[in-house]
Amino acid sequence: MSALPIESVLPQLMDALRGSPCAVLVAQPGAGKTTRVPIALLQETWLQDQKILMLEPRRLAARAAAGYMSKLLGEEVGTTVGYRVKNDTRVGPRTRIEVITEGVLTRMLQTDPALDGVGVVIFDEFHERSLHADLGLALSRQTQTLLREDMRILVMSATIEAEPVASMLDQAPIIRSEGRTYPVTTHYLTTKVMGKIETAVIKSIQQAIAEQAGSLLVFLPGAAEIHRVAGSLGALRLGQEVEIAPLYGNLSQEDQDRALAPSAAGHRKVVLATSIAETSLTVEGVTVVIDSGLMRVPRFSPRTGMTRLTTVPVSAASADQRRGRAGRLGPGVCYRLWTETEQRQLPLSSTPEIREADLAPLALELAAWGVSDPAELVWLDPPPAAAYQQARDLLVQLGALHAHGALTAHGKRLAPLGLHPRLAHMVLQAIPLELGAMACELAVMLSERDFMRAAEGRDADVRTRIEVLWRAAQGEQRADVDFGLCRRIAAEAKVLMQALGIRQSARRASASGLLLAFAYPDRVAQRRSTGRFLLSSGRGAVLPELQPLSNERYLVAAELDDNGPESRIYLAAPIQEDELLAVFESLLQQEKEVLWDKATESVKARQRLRFGAIILKDNPLQELSPELYVQALISGIRAESLELLPWTKSARQLQERVTFIHRHEEEWPDMRDATLLATLEDWLGPHLYGLKTKGAIGRLNLTSILEEMLTWEQRRRLDEWAPTHIQVPSGSRVPVDYRMGESPAIAVRLQEMFGLADTPRIAKGRIPVTLHLLSPAQRPVQVTKDLASFWREAYFEVKKDLKGRYPKHYWPDDPMTAMPTNRAKPRS
Structure with missing residues (x-):
């Protein structure tokens, strides 16, 4: 066993765990923490005959770590060191170190909260901060605190900020180890990549093959980009000595092992990998890293309740991890496909998944654990309250939780299945309908990426994929289908069927929509026009390309995005109205709607049958209580601000x-x-x-x-108190205008007011009327509330003007004693 940097701090780590129930180990890439620490812990007396559980974030890393440790011990995997990953276990009666994926730890804790027989739980590569890792640490910490004071917890990472983790673990000691890496020359682009990243990647691969020796590790955001780059490189004919090897999580174990194995003598390898190769894995012979600077992460939208994969820039910490892969064996080279300016703009670290994930699985696990409020546990980052409440609401809708948060009998059956609660609910609901086998296949298929490789303009019909899956099991091949993934989906579905005791039943692809509706009742969709739909959640959805599904009356959308006002549908299946009526009776709502219809200016009474925002049936109502009509009329009058009333x-x-x-x-x-x-x-x-x-x-x-x-x-x-008219000295009855509010007004010709000394008053004599005094031509000449003052002060100026314009009219020198008139001159 060759010496590695981690070995210099192993004594310090062992001392820490002897004196403390928890510890944090920060070890740089290449230090050897993943493979040397578990083996060293086997010798500790406090461990006795108990097991070591070490968590790895990915299945590939778990298998690789178990394999490498077994090789160091000169044993087969499953002897001293074994692994447990989803649907694949290699452990034996002598196994002391079990390398497991994070979801497996959750299942082990739910089955045995005390983790009897386990002496230490190691969280490796914790900086990736997956949802299951955060949950596993929170549950393990509570187990340690309440049930197992003797059990140790060790958190290991290369790039994590150790202090917050140590604080969460009650001020656990922190041990640091430097890694062993050789210098890596880093090249940046001079201009930002425009267009698809694959073009820049292919150009960089050609440059690196021409300029550098050794194998290449190329980081791409996802499997789709890997396949496109692999196809382009195959067309370039790089030479027989250059092997193209994809590496991503959904590959078969054989293909993954081939990517990790050293190249044959005289050959070199171009490994096209996702972020799966950032940590824990050693790709033999790599001296060159080409980094696209992108990664694909799930993003959950509380606004829509949907999760979609989003391509985002890597963090600075991830970029350093990737670059370090070129310096494991000797001096290396890293080609970063971004500019130095962009480098300075990268986030320092990735966002923990718990902040942005769909929390329905977490809420179900916590309910199964007996926790209704996440605050009962200690978290590095607590679940966001709004997203957690939304998750709880979904579980209540699925019948997995009572309204007060306790697990129902149905929820107890969902939790152990290891599926998203939506899909687990679908499987259990399908069993009484003798569709259990097909539901298992559909659940596993929806948990993986799409095995049909066509991109733009692809057929969104789930039924097509179900049929392709069945034909693949019979050996049928298609160029646009990833048959390795098909085989794995079929195998995992079979394991799920066996766990539930489901026998192979009749297969009906036409039942896909019904099954999807069990999982996604909020995504049942009703056609509004060709290709445009209304989801039962109330959002719009669209099939942009014209296809057979575009004119279906009802769909269930299994996968869509949340961009813009209308989500794009990527996967869906049709469902019939009679299926919704027969199977989803508990979700149907009968409502009587009586409302004012502005278009017809009348009350409309309708009886509607709703599935969420979708109206399945809409019929007129003939007999209703008179009170409902009155309320509808009142609503219409309010909406029109009294304008419906016959104001005279x-x-x-x-x-x-x-x-x-x-x-x-x-x-x-x-x-x-x-x-x-x-x-x-x-x-x-x-x-x-x-x-x-x-x-x-x-x-x-x-x-x-x-x-x-x-x-x-x-x-x-x-x-x-408020007369409609006031009789003025001329004998005319002049209407009072009360629109002025505080001071009602009358408009009267000045000559009709001769002989009146004071302003008329109303409201028991408290309020003077505002007088709008008019010329003979009915034009205003003065506004006043004080008629006496007008006669004394302003009248003579007004008289001069009016006498000049209306010389035939009567303009006396003393208006207080003059004869009023409604004519040009008083009668004799």
Whole structure:
């Protein structure tokens, strides 16, 4: 066993774990922490005969770590060192070190919260901060605190900030180890990449093959880009000595092993990898790294309740991890496909998955653990409250949780399946319908990436994929299908069927929509027009390319994005209305809707059957209680701000007169528009019974209805306190305008007011009327509330002007004693 940098700090680490239940190990890439620390711990007396569990974030890394440690011990995997990953276990009766993926730890804890027989849990590469890693650490910490004080927890990482982790673990000791890496020359682009990244990657690969020796490790965001680059490189004919090797999580174990194995003598390898190769794995013979600077991460949108894979720039920490892969064996070279300016703009570290993930699986696991509030556990980053509540709401909708948060019997069956709660619910609901086998296949298929490689314009029909999956099992091949992934999906579905005791049943691809509706009741969609749909959640969705699904009346969308007002549908299947009516009775809502229809200016009564925002049936209602019609009319009147009412001049004047008095006598009713709108039920409601249309409303006597708001005494006083007209000295009865509010007004010719010394008053003599004095041509010449002052001071100036313009009219020198007239001159 060759010496590695980690060995210099192993004594310090062992001492720390002897004296403390927890420790944090920060070891740079190449230090050897993954393979040397577990083996060293085997010798500790506190461990006795207990096991070591070491968590790796990926299946490939778990298998590789177990294989390498077994090789160091000169044993087969499954002897002292074994592994447990999803649907693949190699452990034996003598196994002391189990390398497991994070989801496996969650299942082990749920089955045995005390982890009997386990002496230490190691969280390797914790800086990746997956949801399961955060959950596993929180649960392990509670197990340690409440049940197993003797159990140790060790968190290991290359780039994590150690202090927050140590603080979470009750100020655990921190041990640091330098890695062993050789210098790596780093090249940046001079200009930013425009267009697809694959073009820049291929150009850099050609340059590196021509300029450098050794194998190449190329980081790309996902499997789709890997396949496109591999196809382009194959067409370039780089030479027989250059081997192209993809490396990503969904590859078969044989293909993954081939990518990791050293090249044959005289050959070199171009490994096209996702971020799976950043840590824990050693790709033999690599001296050159080409980094696209991109990675694909899931992003959950609380706004839509959907998760989609998003391509984002890597963090500075991830970029350093990638570059370090070129310096494991000797001096290396790293080609970064971004500029130095872009490098300075990279985030320092990646966002923990718990902050941006769909938290429904986490909420289900916590409920199974017996925790209704995440605050009962200690977290490095607690789950965001809004996303967690949304997850709880979904689980209640699926029947997995009671409203108060406790796990239901159905939830207890969902939790152990290791599927997203939506998919687990789908499988269990399918079993009584004798569709369990197909549901298992569909659940596993939806948990993986799409095995049909066509990109733009691809067929979104899930039924097509189900049929391809079945034909692949019979050996049928298609150029646009990843058959390795098909085989793995079929194998995992078989394991799931065996776990549930499901026998192979009849296969009906036409049932895909029904099964998807169990998983995604919020994504049942109704066609609005060709290719455009309304989801039961209320959002819009679209199939941009015309395809057979575009004209289906109902769909269920299994995969869509959340961009813009209408989500793009990537995977869907049709469902029939009778299936929704027969199977989803508990989600259907009967509602009676009586409302004012502005277009027809009448009350419309409808009975609707809803599935969320979707209206399945909409029929007219013939018999309803009169109160519902009255409420609909009142809603329409409110919406139109009283304009539906038959306002006459008399009604408006009555409203204005009473409103004026109310300002001075509060016991009088308030007839302002805002108050009338707010109290329609009280003063207008009794008069609306039997009415359904605007025409019928128009026949109401609004003046009489408003008068009913007055007491007998108020009606008697109304003309006295707020008269409709005032008789002026000329004998004319001039209407009073109450629209002025505080000071009602009359407009009268100046000559008709001769002989009147004071301004007329109303409201028991408290309020002077505003006088708009007019010329013989009915044009305003003066506005005043003080007629006496006008006669004394302003009249003579006004007289000069009016006498010049109207010489035939009567303009006396003493207006207070002059004869009033409504003619040019008084009668003799």
